[in-house]
Amino acid sequence: MNLERCWWKRWKRNGMTENYRAGFVSVVGRPNVGKSTLTNALVGHKVAITSMRPETTRHNIRGIVTTDQGQLILVDTPGYHRPRTLLGKRLNDMVREALADVDAVAFCLPADQKVGPGDQFIARELRGLRAPVVAVVTKTDTVTKDQLLQHLLNVESLADFAAIVPVSAAKADNLDELVSVLIGLMPQSPQLYPTGDVTEEDDEVLIAEFVREAALEGVRDELPHSIAVQVEEIIEREQQPGAKKPPLLDVHVNIYVERESQKAIIIGRKGARLKDVGTRARKHIEELLGRRVFLSLHVRVAKDWQSDPKMLRRLGF
Ligand SMILES: Nc1nc2c(ncn2[C@@H]2O[C@H](COP(=O)(O)OP(=O)(O)OP(=O)(O)O)[C@@H](O)[C@H]2O)c(=O)[nH]1
Numbered sequence: 001m002n003l004e005r006c007w008w009k010r011w012k013r014n015g016m017t018e019n020y021r022a023g024f025v026s027v028v029g030r031p032n033v034g035k036s037t038l039t040n041a042l043v044g045h046k047v048a049i050t051s052m053r054p055e056t057t058r059h060n061i062r063g064i065v066t067t068d069q070g071q072l073i074l075v076d077t078p079g080y081h082r083p084r085t086l087l088g089k090r091l092n093d094m095v096r097e098a099l100a101d102v103d104a105v106a107f108c109l110p111a112d113q114k115v116g117p118g119d120q121f122i123a124r125e126l127r128g129l130r131a132p133v134v135a136v137v138t139k140t141d142t143v144t145k146d147q148l149l150q151h152l153l154n155v156e157s158l159a160d161f162a163a164i165v166p167v168s169a170a171k172a173d174n175l176d177e178l179v180s181v182l183i184g185l186m187p188q189s190p191q192l193y194p195t196g197d198v199t200e201e202d203d204e205v206l207i208a209e210f211v212r213e214a215a216l217e218g219v220r221d222e223l224p225h226s227i228a229v230q231v232e233e234i235i236e237r238e239q240q241p242g243a244k245k246p247p248l249l250d251v252h253v254n255i256y257v258e259r260e261s262q263k264a265i266i267i268g269r270k271g272a273r274l275k276d277v278g279t280r281a282r283k284h285i286e287e288l289l290g291r292r293v294f295l296s297l298h299v300r301v302a303k304d305w306q307s308d309p310k311m312l313r314r315l316g317f
Pocket residue numbers: 029030031032033034035036037038049050051052053054055056057058077078079080138139140141142167168169170171
């Protein structure tokens with residue numbers, strides 16, 4: 001059988017036309033400009049964690065947006081920044097990796113911050129790419145119309161963009177327009193992932209990320225950078241005879257910090273803070289897995305792991 005014909009028939013049957021477009025879009029920008037919030041808003045599901053602290057994203061997380069016109073695989077990247085540690089260097093390498101071979105780049109520039117040297121640095125890095133770059137002005141809900149207009153002019157003079165699209169992920173404003181602009185830049189291609197898929201990440205990666213997001217809440221100074229999370233194991237409990245619901249899943253997760261004093265902060269008075277972290281993370285994990293979970297969190301000290309190549313490798317960097 002002619003494989004190509006078979007694929008074509010399936011494509012047609014799924015209601016796709018020959019004008020369908022699909023491809024990869026790298027979402028880049030300085031730390032804390034709203035890349036992960038935007039990725040989640042476009043995908044319509046929580047695939048990337050967010051926080052008020054800069055440098056939250058530590059992996060290239062893929063989120064999938066499917067419409068009748070096309071499909072976007074968004075690659076949410078760590079914030080591009082001046083690295084202070086080996087981890088920082090690895091994060092920048094991840095961004096560069098995410099930029100290789102993409103079909104378009106969404107460069108996020110927040111409306112509430114002046115275009116600065118950090119943005120100019122990224123714009124220079126992007127200049128060498130073959131892929132078109134769309135400037136996405138994020139957080140438009142935080143400024144007045146006049147301020148937005150001025151910001152758009154400043155962004156325009158930064159580089160030669162394929163388009164400039166202002167959006168607010170928080171207010172779901174102009175997101176459809178951004179999707180349509182990005183799809184317009186994708187190559188003609190059949191759908192790359194089945195309709196309904198929202199991410200490519202393993203459950204373990206997402207579980208670790210949900211725990212890290214919960215652990216980040218309310219901690220200050222250097223502590224957010226010092227937290228790393230890894231799922232140790234997931235064990236299915238035995239099904240009780242006659243039980244109607246599926247058995248609980250035991251999820252064992254390690255939270256690494258760099259010093260004993262940080263361990264005490266994460267655990268909190270009489271373990272209250274850790275319990276709270278567990279409750280919040282469990283909610284997202286149960287949504288993700290669609291079943292009840294017993295989450296057990298262990299806080300461990302891995303001295304200066306951000307600069308320890310062996311530990312970084314163990315943690316997947
Ligand atoms: N008001 C407003 N706040 C936003 C919007 N988008 C993101 N934020 C806030 O900005 C902060 C940073 O958002 P993130 O999505 O984590 O930013 P990021 O660029 O992924 O950050 P890194 O992972 O550090 O690179 C969070 O407190 C968000 O709630 C928006 O459209 N409007």
